[in-house]
Amino acid sequence: MRWGLEDVRVRRGRTLALDGLTMPADPSLVTVVVGGDGAGKSTCLDVLVGLVEPDAGTVRRPAKERIGYVPATAGLYTDLTVQENLDFTAEAYGLSGSEYHRKAAQIAERVGLAGARHRLGSQLSGGMQRKLAVGLALLHSPDLLVLDEPTTGVDPVSRAELWRLISAAAAEGTAVAVATTYVNEAARAAYVVLLEAGKALASGSPDDILDAVPGAVGAIQGAERPTPRSWRRGAGWRVWAPTGMLPDGVRPVDPDFDDAVVIAALARQRER
Protein backbone atom coordinates (compact mmCIF):
# COMPACT_ATOMS: atom_id res chain seq x y z
CA MET A 1 0.00 0.00 0.00
CA ARG A 2 1.51 3.30 -1.15
CA TRP A 3 -1.04 5.70 0.31
CA GLY A 4 -4.06 4.99 2.47
CA LEU A 5 -5.41 4.11 5.90
CA GLU A 6 -4.38 1.13 7.98
CA ASP A 7 -6.47 0.01 10.95
CA VAL A 8 -7.56 3.60 11.61
CA ARG A 9 -9.78 4.53 14.52
CA VAL A 10 -11.46 7.94 14.93
CA ARG A 11 -13.48 8.73 18.02
CA ARG A 12 -16.33 11.28 17.94
CA GLY A 13 -17.60 11.73 21.46
CA ARG A 14 -18.75 8.33 22.66
CA THR A 15 -19.05 6.77 19.20
CA LEU A 16 -16.40 5.56 16.78
CA ALA A 17 -16.66 7.37 13.46
CA LEU A 18 -14.09 4.95 12.05
CA ASP A 19 -13.50 1.61 13.69
CA GLY A 20 -10.37 -0.20 12.48
CA LEU A 21 -10.66 0.91 8.88
CA THR A 22 -8.11 -0.10 6.24
CA MET A 23 -8.26 1.51 2.81
CA PRO A 24 -5.44 1.53 0.25
CA ALA A 25 -5.12 4.30 -2.36
CA ASP A 26 -2.43 3.26 -4.81
CA PRO A 27 -0.99 5.04 -7.87
CA SER A 28 -2.86 4.40 -11.15
CA LEU A 29 -5.81 2.90 -9.34
CA VAL A 30 -9.25 4.14 -8.29
CA THR A 31 -10.44 3.23 -4.79
CA VAL A 32 -14.16 3.75 -4.15
CA VAL A 33 -15.68 4.05 -0.67
CA VAL A 34 -19.41 3.21 -0.81
CA GLY A 35 -21.82 3.90 2.02
CA GLY A 36 -24.96 5.70 3.12
CA ASP A 37 -25.04 9.08 4.86
CA GLY A 38 -23.33 8.82 8.24
CA ALA A 39 -21.39 5.66 7.33
CA GLY A 40 -18.08 7.51 7.83
CA LYS A 41 -17.11 8.22 4.21
CA SER A 42 -16.20 11.88 4.73
CA THR A 43 -14.29 11.11 7.93
CA CYS A 44 -12.34 8.46 6.06
CA LEU A 45 -11.36 10.95 3.33
CA ASP A 46 -10.65 13.70 5.88
CA VAL A 47 -8.19 11.37 7.61
CA LEU A 48 -6.60 10.48 4.28
CA VAL A 49 -5.96 14.13 3.35
CA GLY A 50 -4.90 15.12 6.87
CA LEU A 51 -7.87 17.23 8.00
CA VAL A 52 -8.62 14.82 10.84
CA GLU A 53 -6.01 13.14 13.03
CA PRO A 54 -6.85 9.52 13.82
CA ASP A 55 -6.93 8.28 17.43
CA ALA A 56 -5.18 5.10 16.36
CA GLY A 57 -3.77 3.49 13.23
CA THR A 58 -1.48 4.51 10.40
CA VAL A 59 -2.08 6.99 7.58
CA ARG A 60 0.17 7.23 4.55
CA ARG A 61 -0.20 10.25 2.36
CA PRO A 62 1.99 12.39 0.11
CA ALA A 63 3.04 15.91 1.14
CA LYS A 64 0.07 18.27 1.41
CA GLU A 65 0.92 20.14 -1.81
CA ARG A 66 0.89 16.83 -3.73
CA ILE A 67 -2.77 16.15 -2.81
CA GLY A 68 -5.85 17.29 -4.75
CA TYR A 69 -9.02 17.31 -2.63
CA VAL A 70 -12.62 18.16 -3.50
CA PRO A 71 -15.03 18.23 -0.53
CA ALA A 72 -18.67 17.24 -0.98
CA THR A 73 -20.13 20.73 -0.98
CA ALA A 74 -17.49 22.97 -2.53
CA GLY A 75 -14.42 22.91 -4.72
CA LEU A 76 -14.78 26.12 -6.68
CA TYR A 77 -15.65 29.79 -6.20
CA THR A 78 -19.07 30.44 -7.70
CA ASP A 79 -18.52 34.21 -7.76
CA LEU A 80 -15.38 33.84 -9.87
CA THR A 81 -15.30 32.98 -13.57
CA VAL A 82 -13.95 29.67 -14.84
CA GLN A 83 -10.68 31.41 -15.80
CA GLU A 84 -10.42 33.18 -12.43
CA ASN A 85 -10.95 29.85 -10.66
CA LEU A 86 -8.10 28.35 -12.71
CA ASP A 87 -5.82 31.36 -12.07
CA PHE A 88 -6.56 31.43 -8.36
CA THR A 89 -5.93 27.72 -7.93
CA ALA A 90 -2.70 27.96 -9.93
CA GLU A 91 -1.45 30.79 -7.74
CA ALA A 92 -2.28 28.81 -4.59
CA TYR A 93 -0.10 25.97 -5.86
CA GLY A 94 2.65 28.27 -7.19
CA LEU A 95 2.06 27.35 -10.82
CA SER A 96 2.87 29.94 -13.47
CA GLY A 97 4.20 30.57 -16.95
CA SER A 98 3.79 28.41 -20.00
CA GLU A 99 3.49 25.20 -17.99
CA TYR A 100 0.43 26.63 -16.22
CA HIS A 101 -1.16 27.93 -19.41
CA ARG A 102 -0.72 24.59 -21.14
CA LYS A 103 -2.22 22.70 -18.20
CA ALA A 104 -5.08 25.18 -17.71
CA ALA A 105 -6.01 24.99 -21.40
CA GLN A 106 -5.89 21.19 -21.26
CA ILE A 107 -8.16 21.05 -18.20
CA ALA A 108 -10.65 23.60 -19.56
CA GLU A 109 -10.84 21.48 -22.73
CA ARG A 110 -11.11 18.26 -20.75
CA VAL A 111 -14.03 19.46 -18.60
CA GLY A 112 -15.81 20.96 -21.63
CA LEU A 113 -15.41 24.61 -20.56
CA ALA A 114 -12.84 25.80 -23.09
CA GLY A 115 -15.48 28.01 -24.71
CA ALA A 116 -16.92 29.24 -21.40
CA ARG A 117 -13.86 30.52 -19.56
CA HIS A 118 -15.50 33.85 -18.79
CA ARG A 119 -18.67 32.37 -17.37
CA LEU A 120 -19.21 32.69 -13.61
CA GLY A 121 -19.08 29.51 -11.56
CA SER A 122 -22.63 30.23 -10.39
CA GLN A 123 -23.86 30.20 -14.01
CA LEU A 124 -22.68 26.62 -14.56
CA SER A 125 -24.99 23.62 -14.17
CA GLY A 126 -24.47 21.39 -11.12
CA GLY A 127 -22.71 18.76 -13.22
CA MET A 128 -20.44 21.38 -14.81
CA GLN A 129 -19.51 22.79 -11.40
CA ARG A 130 -18.49 19.33 -10.20
CA LYS A 131 -16.40 18.75 -13.33
CA LEU A 132 -14.66 22.10 -12.92
CA ALA A 133 -13.98 21.36 -9.23
CA VAL A 134 -12.33 18.05 -10.15
CA GLY A 135 -10.40 19.82 -12.93
CA LEU A 136 -9.12 22.43 -10.46
CA ALA A 137 -7.97 19.68 -8.09
CA LEU A 138 -5.99 18.16 -10.99
CA LEU A 139 -4.33 21.42 -12.04
CA HIS A 140 -1.13 20.77 -10.06
CA SER A 141 -0.94 17.12 -11.20
CA PRO A 142 -1.32 15.69 -7.68
CA ASP A 143 -0.04 12.28 -6.60
CA LEU A 144 -3.25 11.65 -4.68
CA LEU A 145 -6.71 12.85 -5.77
CA VAL A 146 -9.46 12.65 -3.14
CA LEU A 147 -13.10 13.30 -4.13
CA ASP A 148 -16.01 13.34 -1.68
CA GLU A 149 -19.26 12.38 -3.44
CA PRO A 150 -18.40 14.06 -6.75
CA THR A 151 -21.44 12.51 -8.46
CA THR A 152 -24.21 12.92 -5.86
CA GLY A 153 -27.25 14.52 -7.50
CA VAL A 154 -25.46 14.65 -10.86
CA ASP A 155 -27.36 13.29 -13.87
CA PRO A 156 -26.07 10.12 -15.57
CA VAL A 157 -24.59 11.94 -18.58
CA SER A 158 -22.52 14.29 -16.41
CA ARG A 159 -21.72 11.34 -14.15
CA ALA A 160 -20.19 9.41 -17.05
CA GLU A 161 -18.12 12.49 -17.98
CA LEU A 162 -16.94 12.89 -14.38
CA TRP A 163 -15.90 9.26 -14.23
CA ARG A 164 -14.02 9.58 -17.49
CA LEU A 165 -12.12 12.47 -15.89
CA ILE A 166 -11.47 10.43 -12.73
CA SER A 167 -10.26 7.35 -14.65
CA ALA A 168 -8.08 9.55 -16.86
CA ALA A 169 -6.34 10.93 -13.75
CA ALA A 170 -5.66 7.36 -12.57
CA ALA A 171 -4.40 6.43 -16.05
CA GLU A 172 -1.85 9.25 -15.72
CA GLY A 173 -0.53 7.64 -12.52
CA THR A 174 -2.50 9.48 -9.83
CA ALA A 175 -3.84 7.51 -6.88
CA VAL A 176 -7.58 8.29 -6.65
CA ALA A 177 -9.96 7.82 -3.70
CA VAL A 178 -13.67 8.54 -4.31
CA ALA A 179 -16.61 8.41 -1.89
CA THR A 180 -20.11 7.69 -3.22
CA THR A 181 -23.57 6.68 -2.05
CA TYR A 182 -24.34 5.06 -5.43
CA VAL A 183 -23.65 1.34 -5.06
CA ASN A 184 -23.35 0.74 -8.79
CA GLU A 185 -20.34 3.08 -8.97
CA ALA A 186 -18.36 0.48 -7.03
CA ALA A 187 -18.12 -1.53 -10.26
CA ARG A 188 -15.94 1.25 -11.67
CA ALA A 189 -13.24 0.87 -9.00
CA ALA A 190 -10.11 -1.25 -8.83
CA TYR A 191 -10.61 -1.45 -5.06
CA VAL A 192 -13.87 -1.05 -3.14
CA VAL A 193 -14.58 -0.46 0.55
CA LEU A 194 -18.21 -0.99 1.60
CA LEU A 195 -18.51 1.24 4.64
CA GLU A 196 -21.24 1.06 7.28
CA ALA A 197 -21.10 2.57 10.78
CA GLY A 198 -17.37 3.26 10.46
CA LYS A 199 -16.45 -0.32 9.58
CA ALA A 200 -15.69 -2.04 6.31
CA LEU A 201 -18.51 -4.52 5.67
CA ALA A 202 -16.40 -5.86 2.81
CA SER A 203 -13.42 -4.71 0.78
CA GLY A 204 -11.38 -5.79 -2.22
CA SER A 205 -11.72 -5.67 -5.98
CA PRO A 206 -15.33 -5.71 -7.26
CA ASP A 207 -14.82 -9.31 -8.42
CA ASP A 208 -13.36 -10.33 -5.03
CA ILE A 209 -16.37 -8.88 -3.23
CA LEU A 210 -18.84 -10.71 -5.49
CA ASP A 211 -16.88 -13.97 -5.21
CA ALA A 212 -16.85 -13.70 -1.42
CA VAL A 213 -20.64 -13.46 -1.04
CA PRO A 214 -21.41 -16.33 1.38
CA GLY A 215 -24.18 -18.89 0.83
CA ALA A 216 -26.62 -18.68 -2.06
CA VAL A 217 -28.79 -15.92 -3.57
CA GLY A 218 -32.11 -16.51 -5.30
CA ALA A 219 -35.08 -14.70 -6.81
CA ILE A 220 -38.81 -15.30 -6.48
CA GLN A 221 -41.96 -13.43 -7.58
CA GLY A 222 -44.91 -12.60 -5.35
CA ALA A 223 -46.05 -10.06 -2.77
CA GLU A 224 -45.39 -12.14 0.36
CA ARG A 225 -41.97 -12.09 2.04
CA PRO A 226 -40.54 -15.56 1.32
CA THR A 227 -37.95 -15.78 4.16
CA PRO A 228 -36.72 -13.45 6.92
CA ARG A 229 -33.53 -12.78 4.92
CA SER A 230 -35.30 -11.39 1.84
CA TRP A 231 -35.51 -7.95 0.26
CA ARG A 232 -37.46 -6.48 -2.64
CA ARG A 233 -36.05 -6.40 -6.14
CA GLY A 234 -38.55 -4.88 -8.53
CA ALA A 235 -41.94 -6.56 -8.16
CA GLY A 236 -40.28 -9.72 -6.73
CA TRP A 237 -37.87 -10.64 -3.99
CA ARG A 238 -34.23 -11.55 -3.53
CA VAL A 239 -33.54 -14.32 -1.01
CA TRP A 240 -30.25 -14.98 0.77
CA ALA A 241 -29.54 -18.42 2.22
CA PRO A 242 -26.36 -18.24 4.35
CA THR A 243 -26.14 -22.04 4.37
CA GLY A 244 -26.36 -22.23 0.59
CA MET A 245 -29.72 -24.09 0.68
CA LEU A 246 -32.39 -22.00 -1.07
CA PRO A 247 -36.03 -22.81 -0.29
CA ASP A 248 -38.12 -24.64 -2.93
CA GLY A 249 -39.39 -22.42 -5.71
CA VAL A 250 -36.58 -19.88 -5.35
CA ARG A 251 -34.55 -19.57 -8.54
CA PRO A 252 -30.78 -19.25 -7.94
CA VAL A 253 -29.17 -16.07 -9.35
CA ASP A 254 -25.62 -14.71 -9.50
CA PRO A 255 -25.43 -11.94 -6.91
CA ASP A 256 -24.77 -8.44 -8.21
CA PHE A 257 -23.30 -5.54 -6.28
CA ASP A 258 -26.65 -4.47 -4.85
CA ASP A 259 -27.11 -7.97 -3.45
CA ALA A 260 -23.55 -8.11 -2.11
CA VAL A 261 -24.08 -4.88 -0.18
CA VAL A 262 -27.34 -6.01 1.44
CA ILE A 263 -25.89 -9.46 2.25
CA ALA A 264 -22.78 -7.94 3.83
CA ALA A 265 -25.04 -5.82 6.04
CA LEU A 266 -27.27 -8.79 6.94
CA ALA A 267 -24.21 -10.94 7.71
CA ARG A 268 -22.86 -8.21 10.00
CA GLN A 269 -26.22 -8.04 11.78
CA ARG A 270 -26.14 -11.82 12.22
CA GLU A 271 -22.72 -11.69 13.90
CA ARG A 272 -23.98 -9.30 16.55
Add this chain to the structure above:
Amino acid sequence: MEVLTEARNASRRFGAFTAVSGVDLLVKRGEVVGLLGANGAGKTTLIRLLLGLLQPSDGLVRLFGSPPSLEGRRRVGYVPQTLGLYAGLTVAENWAFTAAAFRNVSTPIPERIAAWKHELAGSLPLGTQRQVAFALALSHEPELLVLDEPTSGVGPLGRARLWEDIRYTADRGSGLLVTTHNMEEAEQCDRLVVMADGKVVTSGTAAEIIGGRKVTEVRCKDWSRAFRLLDANGFSVQGHGPALRVAASAADVGGLISREGLDATIEVVAANLEEAFVAMVSTPAAA
Protein backbone atom coordinates in the same frame (compact mmCIF):
# COMPACT_ATOMS: atom_id res chain seq x y z
CA MET B 1 -55.76 -1.46 -14.20
CA GLU B 2 -57.19 1.97 -13.58
CA VAL B 3 -55.16 4.91 -14.86
CA LEU B 4 -54.31 7.33 -12.04
CA THR B 5 -52.60 10.03 -14.05
CA GLU B 6 -51.96 10.53 -17.71
CA ALA B 7 -50.30 12.91 -20.12
CA ARG B 8 -51.25 12.55 -23.77
CA ASN B 9 -49.17 14.45 -26.32
CA ALA B 10 -48.71 17.11 -23.63
CA SER B 11 -46.52 20.16 -24.25
CA ARG B 12 -45.57 23.16 -22.17
CA ARG B 13 -43.86 26.23 -23.55
CA PHE B 14 -42.33 29.12 -21.61
CA GLY B 15 -42.07 31.93 -24.16
CA ALA B 16 -39.91 30.57 -26.98
CA PHE B 17 -38.65 27.68 -24.84
CA THR B 18 -40.41 24.32 -25.01
CA ALA B 19 -39.81 22.53 -21.68
CA VAL B 20 -42.09 19.56 -22.41
CA SER B 21 -42.87 18.55 -25.97
CA GLY B 22 -45.53 16.01 -26.99
CA VAL B 23 -45.08 13.74 -23.97
CA ASP B 24 -47.10 10.59 -23.24
CA LEU B 25 -47.03 9.12 -19.74
CA LEU B 26 -49.30 6.80 -17.75
CA VAL B 27 -49.28 5.71 -14.13
CA LYS B 28 -51.73 2.94 -13.21
CA ARG B 29 -52.76 1.45 -9.90
CA GLY B 30 -50.24 -0.98 -8.44
CA GLU B 31 -47.24 0.05 -10.50
CA VAL B 32 -43.98 1.84 -9.83
CA VAL B 33 -42.98 4.03 -12.78
CA GLY B 34 -39.49 5.56 -12.95
CA LEU B 35 -38.99 8.93 -14.65
CA LEU B 36 -35.40 9.42 -15.79
CA GLY B 37 -33.68 12.24 -17.59
CA ALA B 38 -30.67 14.51 -17.52
CA ASN B 39 -31.01 17.79 -15.63
CA GLY B 40 -33.17 20.14 -17.68
CA ALA B 41 -34.82 17.27 -19.57
CA GLY B 42 -38.30 18.42 -18.46
CA LYS B 43 -39.09 15.98 -15.62
CA THR B 44 -40.07 18.64 -13.07
CA THR B 45 -42.22 20.55 -15.58
CA LEU B 46 -43.99 17.30 -16.50
CA ILE B 47 -44.76 16.53 -12.84
CA ARG B 48 -46.06 20.06 -12.32
CA LEU B 49 -48.35 19.52 -15.33
CA LEU B 50 -49.63 16.21 -13.94
CA LEU B 51 -50.40 17.85 -10.59
CA GLY B 52 -52.07 20.87 -12.20
CA LEU B 53 -49.49 23.31 -10.86
CA LEU B 54 -48.92 24.30 -14.49
CA GLN B 55 -51.33 24.24 -17.45
CA PRO B 56 -50.28 22.43 -20.64
CA SER B 57 -49.82 24.64 -23.72
CA ASP B 58 -51.03 21.71 -25.83
CA GLY B 59 -52.27 18.18 -25.34
CA LEU B 60 -54.16 16.51 -22.55
CA VAL B 61 -53.39 15.96 -18.88
CA ARG B 62 -55.57 13.93 -16.53
CA LEU B 63 -55.37 13.27 -12.80
CA PHE B 64 -57.81 10.56 -11.60
CA GLY B 65 -59.68 10.92 -14.89
CA SER B 66 -60.29 14.69 -14.66
CA PRO B 67 -58.33 17.83 -15.41
CA PRO B 68 -55.91 18.25 -12.46
CA SER B 69 -57.44 20.23 -9.60
CA LEU B 70 -57.06 20.86 -5.89
CA GLU B 71 -59.58 18.06 -5.38
CA GLY B 72 -57.31 15.65 -7.28
CA ARG B 73 -54.19 16.88 -5.51
CA ARG B 74 -55.70 15.89 -2.15
CA ARG B 75 -55.38 12.28 -3.34
CA VAL B 76 -51.67 12.68 -4.16
CA GLY B 77 -48.67 12.29 -1.83
CA TYR B 78 -45.26 13.79 -2.50
CA VAL B 79 -41.84 13.23 -0.91
CA PRO B 80 -39.20 15.66 -2.18
CA GLN B 81 -35.52 14.77 -2.02
CA THR B 82 -35.16 17.27 0.81
CA LEU B 83 -37.96 15.34 2.60
CA GLY B 84 -39.91 18.38 3.82
CA LEU B 85 -39.73 17.39 7.50
CA TYR B 86 -39.58 20.04 10.23
CA ALA B 87 -36.15 19.25 11.71
CA GLY B 88 -36.89 21.13 14.94
CA LEU B 89 -40.13 19.26 15.62
CA THR B 90 -40.40 15.73 16.97
CA VAL B 91 -41.66 12.92 14.75
CA ALA B 92 -45.00 13.02 16.62
CA GLU B 93 -45.28 16.79 16.04
CA ASN B 94 -44.44 16.37 12.35
CA TRP B 95 -47.16 13.73 12.18
CA ALA B 96 -49.73 15.95 13.95
CA PHE B 97 -48.90 18.86 11.64
CA THR B 98 -49.33 16.77 8.47
CA ALA B 99 -52.51 15.16 9.80
CA ALA B 100 -53.95 18.61 10.55
CA ALA B 101 -53.05 19.87 7.07
CA PHE B 102 -55.01 16.97 5.55
CA ARG B 103 -57.74 17.25 8.22
CA ASN B 104 -57.07 13.73 9.54
CA VAL B 105 -56.40 14.78 13.13
CA SER B 106 -57.75 11.59 14.63
CA THR B 107 -55.35 9.27 12.74
CA PRO B 108 -52.86 7.74 15.20
CA ILE B 109 -49.14 7.73 14.39
CA PRO B 110 -48.29 4.51 12.51
CA GLU B 111 -46.44 1.81 14.40
CA ARG B 112 -43.41 1.68 12.13
CA ILE B 113 -42.42 5.24 13.00
CA ALA B 114 -43.82 5.34 16.55
CA ALA B 115 -40.47 4.22 18.02
CA TRP B 116 -39.01 7.65 17.19
CA LYS B 117 -42.04 9.77 18.08
CA HIS B 118 -40.26 11.74 20.80
CA GLU B 119 -37.08 12.32 18.76
CA LEU B 120 -36.47 15.51 16.83
CA ALA B 121 -36.81 14.70 13.13
CA GLY B 122 -33.52 16.46 12.38
CA SER B 123 -31.59 14.29 14.85
CA LEU B 124 -32.46 10.98 13.15
CA PRO B 125 -30.22 9.20 10.65
CA LEU B 126 -31.11 9.93 7.03
CA GLY B 127 -32.56 6.46 6.38
CA THR B 128 -34.94 6.90 9.31
CA GLN B 129 -35.84 10.44 8.23
CA ARG B 130 -36.73 9.06 4.79
CA GLN B 131 -38.93 6.41 6.39
CA VAL B 132 -40.68 9.07 8.46
CA ALA B 133 -41.20 11.35 5.43
CA PHE B 134 -42.62 8.40 3.50
CA ALA B 135 -45.00 7.53 6.35
CA LEU B 136 -46.14 11.20 6.53
CA ALA B 137 -46.80 11.24 2.79
CA LEU B 138 -48.95 8.12 3.26
CA SER B 139 -50.92 9.58 6.17
CA HIS B 140 -53.89 10.61 4.00
CA GLU B 141 -53.81 7.31 2.06
CA PRO B 142 -52.94 8.87 -1.29
CA GLU B 143 -53.70 6.89 -4.43
CA LEU B 144 -50.77 8.43 -6.31
CA LEU B 145 -47.34 9.02 -4.77
CA VAL B 146 -44.57 11.07 -6.33
CA LEU B 147 -41.10 10.34 -4.91
CA ASP B 148 -37.83 12.09 -5.70
CA GLU B 149 -34.73 9.83 -5.30
CA PRO B 150 -36.47 8.07 -2.38
CA THR B 151 -33.56 5.90 -1.25
CA SER B 152 -30.46 7.92 -2.17
CA GLY B 153 -27.89 8.28 0.58
CA VAL B 154 -29.45 5.52 2.70
CA GLY B 155 -27.42 2.51 3.91
CA PRO B 156 -28.12 -1.01 2.57
CA LEU B 157 -30.66 -2.22 5.15
CA GLY B 158 -32.45 1.13 5.34
CA ARG B 159 -32.74 1.08 1.57
CA ALA B 160 -34.14 -2.46 1.61
CA ARG B 161 -36.74 -1.35 4.19
CA LEU B 162 -37.77 1.67 2.10
CA TRP B 163 -38.26 -0.43 -1.04
CA GLU B 164 -40.37 -2.79 1.01
CA ASP B 165 -42.58 0.15 2.07
CA ILE B 166 -42.79 1.39 -1.52
CA ARG B 167 -43.74 -2.03 -2.89
CA TYR B 168 -46.24 -2.60 -0.09
CA THR B 169 -47.90 0.69 -1.05
CA ALA B 170 -48.06 -0.35 -4.72
CA ASP B 171 -49.35 -3.83 -3.83
CA ARG B 172 -52.23 -2.19 -1.94
CA GLY B 173 -53.29 -0.38 -5.10
CA SER B 174 -51.54 3.00 -5.14
CA GLY B 175 -49.45 4.08 -8.12
CA LEU B 176 -45.96 5.51 -7.69
CA LEU B 177 -43.95 7.86 -9.87
CA VAL B 178 -40.24 7.90 -8.93
CA THR B 179 -37.93 10.54 -10.40
CA THR B 180 -34.30 9.60 -10.10
CA HIS B 181 -30.70 9.83 -11.34
CA ASN B 182 -29.91 6.68 -9.41
CA MET B 183 -29.71 3.57 -11.59
CA GLU B 184 -30.28 1.18 -8.67
CA GLU B 185 -33.59 2.92 -8.03
CA ALA B 186 -34.42 2.88 -11.74
CA GLU B 187 -33.90 -0.89 -11.82
CA GLN B 188 -36.38 -1.32 -8.97
CA CYS B 189 -39.20 0.23 -11.04
CA ASP B 190 -41.71 -1.78 -13.09
CA ARG B 191 -41.45 0.59 -16.02
CA LEU B 192 -39.20 3.49 -16.97
CA VAL B 193 -39.83 6.64 -18.99
CA VAL B 194 -36.68 8.38 -20.22
CA MET B 195 -36.81 12.07 -21.15
CA ALA B 196 -34.31 14.22 -23.03
CA ASP B 197 -34.81 17.78 -24.27
CA GLY B 198 -38.46 17.80 -23.22
CA LYS B 199 -39.37 14.61 -25.12
CA VAL B 200 -39.79 10.98 -24.15
CA VAL B 201 -36.92 9.22 -25.93
CA THR B 202 -37.80 5.74 -24.77
CA SER B 203 -39.95 3.84 -22.29
CA GLY B 204 -40.34 0.27 -21.08
CA THR B 205 -38.76 -2.09 -18.57
CA ALA B 206 -35.04 -1.71 -17.84
CA ALA B 207 -34.39 -4.81 -19.97
CA GLU B 208 -36.43 -3.39 -22.87
CA ILE B 209 -34.58 -0.08 -22.68
CA ILE B 210 -31.19 -1.80 -22.74
CA GLY B 211 -32.52 -3.92 -25.62
CA GLY B 212 -29.70 -5.33 -27.71
CA ARG B 213 -27.35 -2.47 -26.86
CA LYS B 214 -23.73 -3.62 -26.47
CA VAL B 215 -20.47 -2.14 -25.29
CA THR B 216 -16.94 -3.35 -25.97
CA GLU B 217 -15.03 -4.53 -22.92
CA VAL B 218 -11.24 -4.34 -23.00
CA ARG B 219 -9.04 -6.18 -20.51
CA CYS B 220 -5.40 -5.24 -20.66
CA LYS B 221 -2.56 -5.73 -18.22
CA ASP B 222 -1.45 -2.17 -18.89
CA TRP B 223 -4.80 -0.64 -17.90
CA SER B 224 -3.44 2.91 -17.88
CA ARG B 225 -1.96 2.73 -21.37
CA ALA B 226 -5.13 1.23 -22.86
CA PHE B 227 -7.24 3.95 -21.22
CA ARG B 228 -4.94 6.78 -22.40
CA LEU B 229 -4.88 5.38 -25.92
CA LEU B 230 -8.66 5.04 -26.25
CA ASP B 231 -9.28 8.35 -24.49
CA ALA B 232 -6.82 10.26 -26.69
CA ASN B 233 -8.48 8.81 -29.79
CA GLY B 234 -11.86 10.19 -28.80
CA PHE B 235 -13.50 6.96 -27.66
CA SER B 236 -16.05 7.29 -24.88
CA VAL B 237 -14.20 5.03 -22.45
CA GLN B 238 -15.11 4.22 -18.85
CA GLY B 239 -13.13 2.35 -16.21
CA HIS B 240 -14.93 -0.76 -14.99
CA GLY B 241 -13.04 -2.62 -12.27
CA PRO B 242 -9.96 -4.11 -13.92
CA ALA B 243 -11.53 -3.63 -17.38
CA LEU B 244 -12.47 -0.75 -19.66
CA ARG B 245 -15.85 -0.36 -21.33
CA VAL B 246 -16.17 1.52 -24.59
CA ALA B 247 -19.33 2.61 -26.39
CA ALA B 248 -17.97 1.65 -29.83
CA SER B 249 -17.71 -1.43 -32.02
CA ALA B 250 -15.24 -4.21 -31.19
CA ALA B 251 -13.73 -3.76 -34.66
CA ASP B 252 -12.94 -0.07 -34.10
CA VAL B 253 -11.63 -0.64 -30.59
CA GLY B 254 -9.70 -3.80 -31.53
CA GLY B 255 -8.19 -2.13 -34.58
CA LEU B 256 -6.72 0.68 -32.53
CA ILE B 257 -5.51 -1.65 -29.77
CA SER B 258 -3.73 -4.00 -32.18
CA ARG B 259 -2.22 -1.13 -34.24
CA GLU B 260 -0.57 0.02 -31.02
CA GLY B 261 0.58 -3.53 -30.24
CA LEU B 262 -1.20 -3.68 -26.88
CA ASP B 263 -1.81 -7.12 -25.42
CA ALA B 264 -5.53 -7.09 -24.59
CA THR B 265 -8.62 -9.25 -24.72
CA ILE B 266 -11.69 -7.70 -26.29
CA GLU B 267 -15.21 -8.88 -25.70
CA VAL B 268 -18.62 -7.56 -26.71
CA VAL B 269 -20.91 -7.50 -23.66
CA ALA B 270 -24.46 -6.31 -22.92
CA ALA B 271 -24.66 -2.65 -21.90
CA ASN B 272 -25.97 -1.81 -18.44
CA LEU B 273 -28.88 0.58 -17.89
CA GLU B 274 -26.64 3.58 -17.27
CA GLU B 275 -24.67 2.98 -20.48
CA ALA B 276 -27.90 2.57 -22.46
CA PHE B 277 -29.29 5.75 -20.92
CA VAL B 278 -26.18 7.80 -21.68
CA ALA B 279 -26.05 6.52 -25.27
CA MET B 280 -29.72 7.35 -25.76
CA VAL B 281 -29.84 10.86 -24.35
CA SER B 282 -26.49 11.86 -25.85
CA THR B 283 -27.68 10.96 -29.36
CA PRO B 284 -31.50 11.19 -29.26
CA ALA B 285 -31.71 10.81 -33.05
CA ALA B 286 -30.19 7.32 -32.84
CA ALA B 287 -32.59 6.15 -30.13
